[in-house]
Amino acid sequence: MSIYSQTELMALGFACVGKNVSISKKASLYGISRISIGDNVRIDDFCVLSAGEGGIEIGDYIHIAVYSSIIGAAKVILADYCNISSRVSIYSSNDDYSGEFMSNPMINEQYTNVTHAPVTINKHVIVGSGAVVLPGVTLAQGCVIGALSLVNRSAEAFGIYAGQPAKFIKSRKKNLLLIEKKMVNNLRSV
Template sequence: MACLSPDEVKKIGFRCVGDNPRISDKASFYNPGNISLGNNVRIDDFCVFSAGEGGIILGDYIHVAVFSSFIGRGKIALSDFCNISSRVSVYSSNDDYSGQSMTNPTIPEAFTAVDHADVYFEKHVIVGCGSVVLPGITLREGCAIGALSLVSADCDAFSIYAGNPIKRIKSRSRDLLSIEDEFLKSK
């Protein structure tokens, strides 16, 4: 993966950028003035960040793997140490599929009924490849989402979920919290 230089990252026009960004030269950013990146953020090839009014905020030590996307008018916020696997789609806006309105962004708002709602990922969340996270969702600290899951409801802390629709599978270990402490002390 070819990464942008610090000067190239600055030219994108992010709201703010922390230290040590590793951003692919093949990633795309729309409305970058509404996107904030923390320290040690890695964004891989072919990711798309389309920030609406709410913006997109990535904390520290975040990895976003290839072909992932973050799209919508609402806020999308990832706290520290989140890991987004390949082909994950996170939406803070969603069309009305009922047929009682028209759909798609080429239609004026007066004829659509798009739902906009903020999305929050707390610390140490991991989302498996091919998963979709819908508007209005909060993934609590340490939550893990298995591959190919449809996240249509909030998920509890230190729990593992999977499926379509998602179901809680079991608890997730909290050992990573003490490992985080050791890691931060080593810095």
């Protein structure tokens, strides 16, 4: 994977870029001035980040895997330690599919009824391959979204969800919080 150097990243015009950031040169980045990236972030080949007015905030220790996309006018937040698996689609904007309105961005907005709502993906969330997250969804800390799920409602902390639409399956263990604390303490002592 050919990645941007730190100097190249700074020249692209991000709102901010942290340390140890690896972004593939094959990723597509739109609205760069509205994208903030923390430390220890990797964005793989063929990802699309298209930041609208609300922008995209990416925290620390995050991986966005190959072919994933984050698109929309409203704000999208990926908090620390998130894992966005391959082919995940996160939307903060969505057309009206009812037939009451026209759709697609080439139609004047007076003829469409696009929904715009923030998406928040909190700490330690895993979104499985091929999942779709729709506008207005909040994924609480530590929850997991199974592969190929459609997330049209918010998910509770440390729950495992799957399906179309995604439904609660069972609870997730919280041991990772102890590991996080240990890791942070070890980093401070270095």
